[in-house]
Amino acid sequence: MPSVQLLPSGSFRALARHKGKTETSTFPRREDARRWAEAVERKMRDGTWERPAATTVAKRTVAHAYDEYVNSAYYASLADNTKRAAKHLHKPLLEFFGDKLLTDVGENDVRDYIELRLKTPSKRCKGKTLSGDSVRLEVAALSGCFKWHIERKNVERNPCLGVSRPRTTRRTGRLSDELVGAILNHPKASGNSREGLFFRLLFATAARPGELAAARKSWYRPDPPQIVIPRTKNEDERIVLIPDSLADFFDYYVKMDETGSDYIFSSRSRAKNAEGDHDWVPFNYASHWRVIVKDLGLRGLVVPHMARHEAISRLFERTDLTEGAIAAISGHRSAQALWRYKHYRSEHSRPAVNALDNIYRQASLGKPVEMLPGEKFKLGAPKKTPRSKRGANLGVFPKSSGTRHLAPLPDASPSASRKLPQGKTKV
Numbered sequence: 533m534p535s536v537q538l539l540p541s542g543s544f545r546a547l548a549r550h551k552g553k554t555e556t557s558t559f560p561r562r563e564d565a566r567r568w569a570e571a572v573e574r575k576m577r578d579g580t581w582e583r584p585a586a587t588t589v590a591k592r593t594v595a596h597a598y599d600e601y602v603n604s605a606y607y608a609s610l611a612d613n614t615k616r617a618a619k620h621l622h623k624p625l626l627e628f629f630g631d632k633l634l635t636d637v638g639e640n641d642v643r644d645y646i647e648l649r650l651k652t653p654s655k656r657c658k659g660k661t662l663s664g665d666s667v668r669l670e671v672a673a674l675s676g677c678f679k680w681h682i683e684r685k686n687v688e689r690n691p692c693l694g695v696s697r698p699r700t701t702r703r704t705g706r707l708s709d710e711l712v713g714a715i716l717n718h719p720k721a722s723g724n725s726r727e728g729l730f731f732r733l734l735f736a737t738a739a740r741p742g743e744l745a746a747a748r749k750s751w752y753r754p755d756p757p758q759i760v761i762p763r764t765k766n767e768d769e770r771i772v773l774i775p776d777s778l779a780d781f782f783d784y785y786v787k788m789d790e791t792g793s794d795y796i797f798s799s800r801s802r803a804k805n806a807e808g809d810h811d812w813v814p815f816n817y818a819s820h821w822r823v824i825v826k827d828l829g830l831r832g833l834v835v836p837h838m839a840r841h842e843a844i845s846r847l848f849e850r851t852d853l854t855e856g857a858i859a860a861i862s863g864h865r866s867a868q869a870l871w872r873y874k875h876y877r878s879e880h881s882r883p884a885v886n887a888l889d890n891i892y893r894q895a896s897l898g899k900p901v902e903m904l905p906g907e908k909f910k911l912g913a914p915k916k917t918p919r920s921k922r923g924a925n926l927g928v929f930p931k932s933s934g935t936r937h938l939a940p941l942p943d944a945s946p947s948a949s950r951k952l953p954q955g956k957t958k959v
Contacts, residue, residue, distance in 0.1 A: 534546060534547065534548050534549075534566065534569030534570055534572075534573055535547045535569070536562055536565045536566055536569065538562075539558070543558050543559065543560055544558070544559050544560070544561065544562045544564075544565040545557070545558050545559075545565070546558075546559060546565035546566065546568050546569040547569065548568075548569040548570075548572035548573045548576065549573070549576075550573055550576035550577055551576070553576050553581065555572055555581075555605075557605075557606060557683065558683050559606070561767070563767070564606075564609060564767065567609040568605050568606050568609045571605045571608055571609055572605045575605070591633070592633065592634045592635075592686060593630065593631060593632065593633055593634065594625075594626070594629040594630055594631075594632050594633075594634055594637060594677075595626055595629075595630035595631065596634075597634045597677060597681055597686070597687075598622060598625075598626060598630075598677055600681075601676075601677045601680050601681070602622075604680065606680065610767075611763050611764075611765065611767060613742065613743075613765055614765065614767075618673055621669055621670050621673040622673060624649065624652075624670060625645075625670060625673060625674050628645050628648070629641070629645070629674070634681065634686065634687050635687055635688075637691050638691050639691045639694045639695050641691065642671065642674070642691050642692055642695045643695055645671075646667055646671065646695070646697065646698065649662055649666075649667045649670065650662060650664070650667055650698065654666075657832065658832070664697075664698030664699055665698075667697070667698050668697050668698055671692055671695070671697055672692075674692055675690055675692035675693070678690040678691070678692060705838060705841065706842060706845060707834070707838060707839075707842045711828075711830075711834075712735060712842070714828055715731070715824055715828070716728075716731060716732065716735065718824045718827065718828070720820045720823050720824050721820065721824055724781065726785075726797055726815070727817075727820055729778065729781065729782060729785060729797075730744065730745070730797050730815060730817060731817075731820075731839075732778060733772075733774070733775075733778065733782075734817075734836070734839045734840075735839045735842070735843060736775050736778070736843070737772050737773060737774070737775075737843070737861075738840050738843035738844055738847070738861055738862045738863075739772050739840065739863070740764070740765060740837070740840060740863070741817060741836040741837060741839070741840070742814075743761055743764055743765070743770070743772075743863075744759075744772065744797070745795075745797055745814040745815040745816075745817050746795065746814040746815075747759050747761065747772070747795065747796045747797070748794050748795055748796065749786055749789075749793075749794060749795070749796055750794070751796075752786055752796065754783050756773075757773075757774040757776075757779040757782065757783065758771050758772060758773050758774055759771070759772040759774065759796070760772075761863075764863055766863075766864070766865045768863075768865055770863040772863075773861070791812065792812070793812035794812065795812060795813075795814055795815065797814070797815035797817075798812045798813065798814065798815055799812070799813055799814070799815050799816040800812065800813070801813045817836060818836065821835075821836050840862070843862075844858065844862050844870065844873055845873055845876050847861065847862075848870075848873045848874065848876040848877045849876040849877065849879075852880065854867075855867035855870050855874075858870060
């Protein structure tokens with residue numbers, strides 16, 4: 533039976549053993565350690581497990597190191613979407629580093645790779661180069677390979693850790709209300725159909741298109757209406773909440789589906805199986821999206837994933853939800869991943885800025901300085917505010933009534949001048 537032990541560093545050590553065979557590995561998350569240990573023990577029981585062949589560290593190339601990493605039990609335990617995306621990340625890395633010895637790769641080599649990739653033309657967007665986010669993902673994939681070999685004492689250091697990676701770009705691409713309406717009213721994305729329901733949920737739930745398209749009927753919970761995705765891109769569970777306006781129709785759609793498919797939204801595969809039939813596969817939303825953007829003249833400008841970005845942007849811009857609450861809706865592992873959206877919330881601070889401006893306008897006239905409503909200005913040490921009332925009157929977010937009313941500017945007559953304590957001189 534596999535065992536997982538918490539180390540003082542916060543990592544988890546997994547131990548797999550069966551009839552004298554043992555193997556250990558360290559992981560940052562307990563669930564990853566458990567899955568790895570179970571996979572290794574399963575291979576031990578089946579007789580298919582083999583200890584990785586020892587290779588002289590000095591002769592191990594990056595290409596050989598990647599082959600060991602990809603064929604490891606740890607890599608096999610990753611989600612299918614993660615492994616599918618990693619294939620595209622590994623190709624340019626192996627072209628650049630493949631023939632180099634693992635021990636010879638240094639920080640300057642990683643910097644040269646980043647500089648080269650930032651100048652590489654993008655295959656998706658003609659006339660543009662690869663984005664900093666794409667290059668960051670490639671460097672992260674290289675770093676993951678080095679981390680795996682460091683745990684096995686094949687190399688001593690990770691050259692990616694001492695290199696500044698390209699900055700992530702702020703989310704600036706937006707979809708207007710008119711454009712969202714045009715997309716949802718298109719014949720390929722409207723009506724009481726599979727396509728209409730899928731695209732409505734895509735915009736309303738901030739779900740990743742691929743995860744929503746691959747959702748299974750067994751993941752659906754009718755009360756309360758939600759889809760529980762057991763494993764997402766970031767290896768965590770996620771709950772997709774179904775809006776009340778779609779709950780009844782969604783429930784009817786799932787229960788009345790007679791296709792026999794395991795997927796909520798499904799399409800027929802192009803290739804035939806051994807029996808000569810077409811299997812049911814996750815919904816091919818991309819084909820419908822291509823028709824929509826072509827008809828609207830948006831080819832190459834709008835992609836399905838922008839629906840997710842637009843939903844998150846509007847949660848920041850038009851609600852006062854905390855970053856943690858938005859992360860729970862969007863399925864991000866932490867609120868830090870949403871910092872690129874924070875600039876959409878700048879207008880929420882306008883009442884506080886107006887209040888601060890009011891304070892300094894009064895101070896410039898030599899009048900009693902009025903603090904934020906509910907507080908009094910006194911010379912000397914500030915009065916301590918009870919913990920229960922701290923932040924209660926900051927007014928960072930506007931109330932539902934609209935504009936927050938500030939205290940009017942006091943009269944500038946000489947009689948209203950502020951008296952200073954004895955011994956103080958007015959400057």
